[in-house]
Amino acid sequence: MKLYLDPGHGGSDPGASGNGLQEKNIVLDIALKIRDLLVNDYEDVEVRMSRTGDSTKSLQQRTNEANSWGADYYVSIHCNAFNGSADGYEDYIYSGLADSSQTARYRDILHEEITRVNQLRNRGKKKANFHVLRETNMAAFLSENGFIDNSNDASKMRDSSWRQQVAQGHVNGIARAFNLTPKQDDDDSGTFYRVIAGSFKSRTNAEERAQFLIDRGIDSTLVAVTISGETWYRVQAGAFSKRENAERRLREVKNAGIEDAYISS
Template identity: 65%
Template sequence: MFKLYLDPGHGGSDTGATGNGLQEKDLTLDIALRIRDLLERDFQDVDVRMSRTDDVDRSLSDRSSDANNWGADYFLSIHINGFDGSAQGYEDYIYSGLSDSSQTAQYRDIMHEEITSVNELSNRGKQKANFHVLRETSMPALLTENGFIDNTNDAEKMQDSNWLQTVAEGHVNGLARAFNLQRSEQDEDQDQDNDTVYRVIVDGTQEGAYREHQNILNAVSRNLGQADSIVIERV
């Protein structure tokens, strides 16, 4: 049984970053719930525990202690970035005291590759930090920053439920690959070719790269009314 502790950042009186009419706490919860639902629907022997499932206050020490006491195999914290409106893109963090050859870093490398292959955000790279939830958890831990809420381009994506679903799927793809999760029998029948990645190229520029067929269709639908050319290409 793979035990995932899933942590939607902020909540309650702590809104997190804000911008463009959005609040980080709402987006992190939305993405995390989608991750949970995908894992529970599509995979065998996965147990997901969340630090919160609604808009409540939860201290950092509560989150790390809860994960430690539960005996989680992996701690995944979902966040949205903010700066001054000029920065944009995706980045993720492991604890600053770990080496690049550590098990946590190896899991991070897989997660980073899978998430950035589908999230349509500029890649700001793999980072390290002394964040509480990375330092005080006793299992491998990763914190993902899924775009900048105060950047107009990133925020436009955050308002699209299809994009939020794609981001969740990127995280799930990473977890499945890093921890060798087995798909449920009915899901194997439906998605037997799910390892194949397809690029969606709009007017000569790659719009995204997707494994899930529905994400390919969503990308085509988003651009159908305005593009002169849409090409789907197997990677």
Template identity: 65%
Template sequence: MKIYLDPGHGGSDPGAAGNGLQEKNVTLAIALRINDILLKEYANAETRLSRMTDKTVSLQERTDDANSWGADLFVSIHTNAFDGTAYGYEDYIYSGLSDESVTALYQRIIHQEVIKLNGLRDRGMKKANFHVLRETAMPAILTENGFIDHAGDSAKMKSAAWIEQTARGHVNGIAVCLGLTKNDTSLYKVTMDGGQIGAYQEKDDVLNVISSNWDSFQTAEIVKG
């Protein structure tokens, strides 16, 4: 599946600014992390970015590139600004689409997954006549990841952990929308008193089995492989 990632603004167009931050840098950080996760963790994900550095790219260039590549999904990443008092996360699809469209379904999925992880106020799902939503030939969503001129939201944007969580939310939504499959992952093999009792994919499962058998073993070993 082809995912086109569009970090908003760049180069001579810094986008919104506030609290020592520029939108073009925040959006690029999120997009690059989304790209890394998709390529490393999913077997059937192919990506392209409108920019991978701080360079100027026109709106027409972005949509033309995505259309000619034949992307299955276009995700444009932005931050918001108003007057320093507004805050939270919202996302947009093209205003000419119905609530029953595939794009609207994708918006609901991605919105839900991002909100789970980004720690921002939920400002809802919206529609707009933005160029990148109107001129794309595939489902397209534009995410507004907080208000850069709001003290609370911008403080989050300065955190590498927040960038990671926001990227993860986007990836989780994209994966559900496009039916992405995870790469084979290593298992955690648990041995107690010299005998293997199981192999688990999730760390929480390892912790649960250790905890539930806490009083019944002298030594435990966890081997990832």
């Protein structure tokens, strides 16, 4: 799966601003976290970014690059602004698409996963004639992750753990939409040590456990596994190439109250 990941604005274009923050910086950090989570946790994922630093790039350059590369999906990360009076999360697909389109089905999944973890008011699923949604040859999605000029939303944006949660929500949605395969314990870099914070037959129960950890600043995601023909949902609180890092995370999880957490290798 080839993902073109587009942190909006950059360089001479700061995007929206408010409460001492600039959109270009917030969305770049979220996008970098999305990239790292996808590449580290899933098989057969290629990620190309419109920018990985504070550089200027036109909208046409971004969509041309994604089209030339032959991306399977285009995800553009943004923050909103509206005189400080609005708040919350919303996302967009191209206005010319039907609700039954594949792009809309992908968006429905991402919307569900992102709003589950982002702690923002849900403003809904929307459509627009934005360049990056209109001029891309592949399915495209644009998220507006809070209002930077709203004091409550901005206070979340300042928090690195919140930005990590938002990134994880995007990754959970992409993984579900494209049926990505979680990495096995062994890959080219050697053994991975995974911290498992519970296994549940009920996805809802697994989501509650993951949210419990996320609320305490511990990154968590769900991994579906098949055991004796039945689907179980494991709550994974990180995967590490060094056992000592996994043990450190395990202590954090247990200190949060999950005594039955363990390391899988």
